[in-house]
Amino acid sequence: MSAELSPIDKAKFVAARRAADFVEDGMRVGLGTGSTAAWLVRCLGEMVRENGLRIRGVPTSSRTASLARDEGIEVITLDEARWLDITIDGADEFDGALNLIKGGGGALLQEKIVATASDRMVVIADAAKEVAHLGAFPLPVEVVPFGWRTTEALVAEALESMDVMGRETALRMNGTEPYVTDEGNYILDLRLGRIGNARQLALVLNQMPGVVENGLFIDICDTVVVGHGDGRLELRDINAGTVTEDRVDFADNENLFRDLGE
Known part of the structure; x- marks a missing residue:
């Protein structure tokens, strides 16, 4: 199934797969909206089903809530959670200071509320989303x-x-x-x-x-995970001032791809 994915979808997947590693048992997790965030929800669902991961998810849209429930993730409201350990979401653009443009999927209000109610915001994106100056995306x-x-x-x-x-x-x-x-x-x-x-x-x-x-998400994002179509990725941490490289092996995720094809 992985061979059928476009390079952009592969880049989104590897970013989501790596970002899922930030989620630990017992966490309250903000779940973003959009195509990249959907990969994250699927990855977390696999971890819930196969590894026994116990999390509670706060979705940023009705679409994400429906997908999370389908994946077996416990869904709660932000009022029930009160505060979140982490939010993982996509972005339409990000710059060198990890400022973002979001809202292409129409969920910017809930996305911003959830992100600012979190100890940490992680953005997952393909390399094409990086820009020198925000604004090319409406x-x-x-x-x-x-x-x-x-x-x-x-x-x-x-x-x-x-x-x-x-x-x-x-x-x-x-x-x-x-x-x-x-x-x-x-x-x-x-x-x-x-x-x-x-x-x-x-x-x-x-x-x-x-x-x-x-x-405009200014001074909200802490980390960006940038995926590439060949499995390479970069982790950029604005607080630590670090950039690290990693890789995701598609062969290790055959079960997830098989589920998508069923």
Whole structure:
């Protein structure tokens, strides 16, 4: 089955497989949303079923919650957990300081709440997600539906004074209707090209009435696990200032791939 995976999927898998090693018995674990995070949930499910790992997972979306239950992971709410030992999630972009853009999957609000309620946040990503400057990926901004056009106009006005390359805004759609988040909100995607001062932009956006949260994750991520299609990976720890290399052998994970093919 591993031979049928694309190089990108292999890179996502090896990052997820290695990040799963950070999870220890008895932990309360934040479970991210998206294609890379889905690999992590599958890896943890295998460890629960085959190794007897006992964890409680706090999903960041209804999609992740459904997958976690299917994998045999005990699912609880953040209110029940109160605080988490670790959150493992993907990212749409990350820079050299491990600042992120997240929200391509539409779960940025819950993702940020869960990540900041954790002792440690680990991001899993393929190498293509690394950028010199954030902004090539459209920045998601979650807004309340009431008066969203006014909120969009306020955001566009604020961008005029921001250090960004582009200033196009668009309402995210789901077919012919606006995309609706798990919290019942809309998402504006800001096509900025390059963000000169991500910290300032995050603060300005969140001061606007109608804006619920933005997809800039500043000083939240502790570790990034970067996967490559040939099984190589890098672990970058922002707190320790270290970069270490490792490798995941696809042959050691035949059971997981077999499960995906059934």
